Amino acid sequence: MTQNLLANHTTARVGGPATTWITVTTEDQLTRAVADTDAAGVPLLVVAGGSNLLVADEGFPGTVVQISTEGVEIIESTDHNVHIRVAAGHQWDDVVAWSVTQGLTGIEALSGIPGSTGATPVQNVGAYGADISQTLHSIRVWDRENHEIVELTGEDLDFGYRDSIIKRSIASSATNFHQASPRWIVLTVDLQLTKTGELAPVRYTQLARALNVELGASAPLQHIRQTVLGLRASKGMVLDPTDYDTWSTGSFFTNPIVPNDVAATLPDEAPRFAHHEAGNDADTIKLSAAWLIDHAGFHKGFGLNGESGTVEGRASLSTKHTLALTNRGSATTRDLIRIASLVRNGVAEKWGIRLVPEPVLIGVQLTD
Ligand SMILES: Cc1cc2nc3c(=O)[nH]c(=O)nc-3n(C[C@H](O)[C@H](O)[C@H](O)COP(=O)(O)OP(=O)(O)OC[C@H]3O[C@@H](n4cnc5c(N)ncnc54)[C@H](O)[C@@H]3O)c2cc1C
Known part of the structure; x- marks a missing residue:
C-alpha cells in the first residue's frame, strides 16, 4: 500500500x-x-x-x-548543432549536466529543475531567462483521443508562460478525475542544442550579476550551471531531503501577467518584468508573485508560528522564498491548500490580483 x-x-x-x-x-x-x-x-x-x-x-x-523510462540518444550531429532524443522519464537535470559536459548550449540555465524530461514541455518549464520552448525541436506523444503515436512541434504545442496545449488539456479540478491527465502523453523529447564549446550567453539580470558579467554577455557553461544551482539552493529550489524548505512543488503560484493599467495601480517599487516567453502580449506586464505575497503581509515562513487561521506549523511558506509552499514534515495536502488559500485570498484583497497555482491540483482546490 x-x-x-x-x-x-x-x-x-x-x-x-x-x-x-x-x-x-x-x-x-x-x-x-x-x-x-x-x-x-x-x-x-x-x-x-x-x-x-x-x-x-x-x-x-x-x-x-x-x-520511469530512460535514455538519451544523439539523432544528428552537425558542425553547429546536436539533435538529441530523451526518454520521457529521464531525469531532467541529468540531461542538463550531460549537455554542459559536452559543451552544448541551450539548457544550462534550466539546471536544477527537479523532475522528468517528459514533463518539461507540459508547462514549458523555465528559469533564469530560458524555457524549454527555446530548444525544443519536437516531441513524440501518445494521443489518447486518436489512439496513436504522433509527433508535435513547438508550434503545435502553442507554448505560453508555464503553459502549453498539453497543460491546458488537464482539468485541475476537485472532482474531474477523468481529466486528471493530459490528452497527449509525452514519450520522448527532442532538443536542438548548439555546439558553442565552452561559452553561452546570459539572459537574466540576477544571473548576470552573480556571474559578474553584463546582461547578454557570455560566460563558461559550467560556471553558469554552478551559479544557477547556487542561486536556486539559496531559495530552497534544489531538492534536499534534509531541508523542509524544499519539500514543495517549487513556486506555488505563477507570476501574474496583467494588463498595463492594472500594473499601474501598484506602487512604483513593485517589480515588473519584461516577459519574452512565447505567447507574450505587448499590452501586458509580468509581476512578481513573490513581491505581491510578501507585501500583502505573508512573509517568509508564514504559517510556521501558527499565525491565525493556519495549521500549527505543519505547513508554511518557505523560510527562503515566499513563492514556495512547504511541508514542514507532517503536513497533509489539506494543510498546504489551507495556507495557499489564505495567501491567494489575502493577495486578492490587498492588490486586486488573483494568483493562479502553478502545480497541477488533483482532487483538491483552493477555497475562498
Ligand atoms: C524545488 C522545486 C523547484 C522547481 N523549480 C522549477 C523551475 O525553476 N521552473 C519550472 O518551470 N518548474 C519548476 N518546478 C516544478 C517542476 O519541477 C517541473 O514542472 C517539472 O517539469 C515537473 O516534472 P515531474 O516529472 O516531476 O512532473 P510530475 O509532477 O510528475 O507531473 C506534473 C504534470 O505533468 C504531467 N506529466 C508528467 N509527465 C508527463 C508525460 N510524460 N506526458 C504527459 N504528461 C506528463 C502529470 O500528469 C502532471 O499533470 C520546481 C519544483 C520543485 C519541487
Missing part, C-alpha cells in the same frame, strides 16, 4: 493512495498501460517526478502510471 501512496512519490510528500499503481520502464509498457486504463474507463493519473503535483489526502480513485 505504501507503494501506492502519492506522498511517497511527490516532492511535497503529501497525497493519499491510488487504487492501482503501474510503473513503466519502456515506451511500449507506457503506451499499453495508458491505452488499457483508458479502454477500461478508469481515471488515469500520469506521474513522473511528482514535483509539480498536489493530490488530495483521499488519494486518486483510479490508476497511476508512473513513467
Whole structure:
C-alpha cells in the first residue's frame, strides 16, 4: 500500500493512495498501460517526478502510471548543432549536466529543475531567462483521443508562460478525475542544442550579476550551471531531503501577467518584468508573485508560528522564498491548500490580483 501512496512519490510528500499503481520502464509498457486504463474507463493519473503535483489526502480513485523510462540518444550531429532524443522519464537535470559536459548550449540555465524530461514541455518549464520552448525541436506523444503515436512541434504545442496545449488539456479540478491527465502523453523529447564549446550567453539580470558579467554577455557553461544551482539552493529550489524548505512543488503560484493599467495601480517599487516567453502580449506586464505575497503581509515562513487561521506549523511558506509552499514534515495536502488559500485570498484583497497555482491540483482546490 505504501507503494501506492502519492506522498511517497511527490516532492511535497503529501497525497493519499491510488487504487492501482503501474510503473513503466519502456515506451511500449507506457503506451499499453495508458491505452488499457483508458479502454477500461478508469481515471488515469500520469506521474513522473511528482514535483509539480498536489493530490488530495483521499488519494486518486483510479490508476497511476508512473513513467520511469530512460535514455538519451544523439539523432544528428552537425558542425553547429546536436539533435538529441530523451526518454520521457529521464531525469531532467541529468540531461542538463550531460549537455554542459559536452559543451552544448541551450539548457544550462534550466539546471536544477527537479523532475522528468517528459514533463518539461507540459508547462514549458523555465528559469533564469530560458524555457524549454527555446530548444525544443519536437516531441513524440501518445494521443489518447486518436489512439496513436504522433509527433508535435513547438508550434503545435502553442507554448505560453508555464503553459502549453498539453497543460491546458488537464482539468485541475476537485472532482474531474477523468481529466486528471493530459490528452497527449509525452514519450520522448527532442532538443536542438548548439555546439558553442565552452561559452553561452546570459539572459537574466540576477544571473548576470552573480556571474559578474553584463546582461547578454557570455560566460563558461559550467560556471553558469554552478551559479544557477547556487542561486536556486539559496531559495530552497534544489531538492534536499534534509531541508523542509524544499519539500514543495517549487513556486506555488505563477507570476501574474496583467494588463498595463492594472500594473499601474501598484506602487512604483513593485517589480515588473519584461516577459519574452512565447505567447507574450505587448499590452501586458509580468509581476512578481513573490513581491505581491510578501507585501500583502505573508512573509517568509508564514504559517510556521501558527499565525491565525493556519495549521500549527505543519505547513508554511518557505523560510527562503515566499513563492514556495512547504511541508514542514507532517503536513497533509489539506494543510498546504489551507495556507495557499489564505495567501491567494489575502493577495486578492490587498492588490486586486488573483494568483493562479502553478502545480497541477488533483482532487483538491483552493477555497475562498
Ligand atoms: C524545488 C522545486 C523547484 C522547481 N523549480 C522549477 C523551475 O525553476 N521552473 C519550472 O518551470 N518548474 C519548476 N518546478 C516544478 C517542476 O519541477 C517541473 O514542472 C517539472 O517539469 C515537473 O516534472 P515531474 O516529472 O516531476 O512532473 P510530475 O509532477 O510528475 O507531473 C506534473 C504534470 O505533468 C504531467 N506529466 C508528467 N509527465 C508527463 C508525460 N510524460 N506526458 C504527459 N504528461 C506528463 C502529470 O500528469 C502532471 O499533470 C520546481 C519544483 C520543485 C519541487
